[in-house]
Amino acid sequence: MRPKIVLLLVRSFLQGVKPFQTYFARMSIMKKHGMNRFFTILLMLVLAFSFLILEGMLAVNFYIYQTLGALMGFPYLGVFLSCLVGFFFLFIFSLTGVSSVLYRSKDVSLLMTLPLHGSEIVCSRMVVAYGLYGGIYALIVVPALVSSVFVQGFSFMYLMGSLFLLVIGPLLPLSLGMFFSSLLLRLAKGKQLKLLEEVFSTVCLLGFFLLMMASFTRNVGENSLVDVDYQAMMMTLAPLLEDLIAQFAFFSFQSSTLYSTTSLVLNLVASLLVSFLVFMFISKGYQHSFSLVLSSKNSRLHAFKKGGVQVRTKNQSLMMREIECVKSHSVFVFELVGELLVPLILIGVYAVTGVLGELEGVVELVASSPYFMYGIFFAMALFSNMSMLSSTSVSRQGSLFVLDKALPLSAKDLVRAKLSLHIVLVYIPNIIYLTLALLYFDVELVNLLWMACLSFFIIITCAALSLAVDYSHPVLDWTLPQQAMKSNLNGLLGLLISLVTIVMFAVVLLGPVLLGLPGYIAFALTLLLGLGGSYWSVKVCIAKASGALCR
């Protein structure tokens, strides 16, 4: 293996793919056009604020555990938990993405025709994966490291240990993610085991995230963020945490790098050793694995050939095309499944953690409130609309977007098909979730009538506006599918717009009720907003789509 070539491959990937620049591409477009400068700054501030809130929540959570650890005689409990969470989060996250970095990325085909050692390609792809995913680990561990200073104090050793942990920590989960991803690929002879890789990962990742949030809300008191009943926590959580520490001794050892040089060195050796072994495993037979991936792509093409002739309407055909587009990359399926299953995962997590039982008590208290059913309605609206399903659906077409320009299709046709699919994917589950929620909370089912009606308009409005955002500046020249979804600012903009839309609907629906007006007036006003909003947003979306097709 030639280190110079490995560096060349990494540099070429960065120069040729520019993976981090897609995030900022939209901002630079806005600046170039000299428009919406205020909006750009506002957006950046909102994003920065949201990021700080998330990190702050994690920091408080870890601070509580760090303090609890001090009481339990385990001084780095918060850091231990952050290492554990960071590990699993990155491991599960990398399971879905690394196979595209290692084998399926468009540029790998180019590299495979060049006289390169398999080990050189693998090493460079591991470095690229570290660069792409390593930050996720830091997002989780940094809050724990910062909050730990307030409990344990600061020292030079602590600083060095922290930096070391941030650099070396991602190696193990990433390496294991790569190992299992490669192993699965070999066992499946190059086929993507979507059900196993994507659905499993999505469920795990979201479950994990919600578990963290549930844990956070359980600990925080009503009056202050640090108003915590440590005595109660000791009683309920100490045995569980002691079990965790015993079962995941490695992370306890990892957290001890903050104060022990020996641990630091041993941790370094262990991480590098595992990474090296995984590197050897992937390198051996890399050529064969790539050949399997290429073969499986072709066998999928053969499978499509067997399909019979079917006549569909233009709209149905375009909807089917949209589904094929989603199925073309695991990242897209991952996003879709995850976003649609959030309520179920949330219920599962709450049931496991016992929060559901506590919620029942709270629900009994608030169920008698006249606003309770509105709460259910808007909670479900948030679940259904805080998604990237629509807001990146043009970007995910990538270079194939040019087909839309070539085919005799109007902007209206394309928008109608995208929104129709969105309705099928989002509205139907939304109605199911609403029905189940009404039944569970013993709210009269007749309320489903107005809820179904308003929900339809909210979903249409949010989806059309999000789609308009993506049509105005689609990210089409991506190499990794992640660039079209997770690294696409249009998705975040879409989320923000959906949030604002739902708040507007909430104000119009609840405002009159709070003012003492009858419910049917509130409903009529909201219906009016829904009709007007959805009509206007679809118009905007078609206009933006027309613009994109003419460019």
Place this chain on the structure above:
Amino acid sequence: MIDFEHCTKGYSSLARKAVNDLTLHIEGGQIFGFLGPNGAGKSTTIKMLVGMLHSDSGMITIDGKKFEGDGRDVKSLLGYVPDEPLFYDKMTAYRHLNFIGDVFGIPLEERQLQIDTLSERFELKDSLSDEIGSFSHGMKQKLAVISALLHSPKLLVLDEPMVGLDPKAAFLLKQTMRMYADQGNTVFFSTHIMEVAQDVCDRIGIIDKGTLLFDGTVKELQTQKGKGNENLEQLFLDLTKGDKH
């Protein structure tokens, strides 16, 4: 120069083999045209030849060397122009050619000379500083040819190279292929365009449904079919049982 020995490749156990028991020997210094209808197995054969796909059985040797491990030794002998150009879109053409030069370890002076000569020949010199993503298909195809020739390979493999090229560039490519073969190198290319095959190839191979139907010169094909006056297009249609329209 190239030896396929009983090579077979299938994409799934149910579908017919994409390439079935292919045995083919190609001497050095020749232009070999690989013809066949769509889905005949041309691209699969080429992908096996350049080491992107592994055959299920059989063996391929190039210049006496087998594909072993990552096949680095064999790959350093060949230049490959794929059917769909493979590039980093955000790179400039210069940067891409430098990348290829670095991978093949081409010294600076030789690299500069090759880039100048080839980019001038294919009229791409003025666009070398542009991002590849902004190139037309034809320009990408030209860049792919320049990249493949940059390290002066012993074997040039081209998959449908004429697609997207303007008449002048197509003529230049044919001329380059001829010059290249005359220097003792080998050119293996697939095409649908019978006139190109008839004009340029020293030998042709015709494949259909994964099976090699003919291997020899156009003259030999005419003799074999007893139709000395028929052109390659008619012979091809006859051999692959296509319609004559």
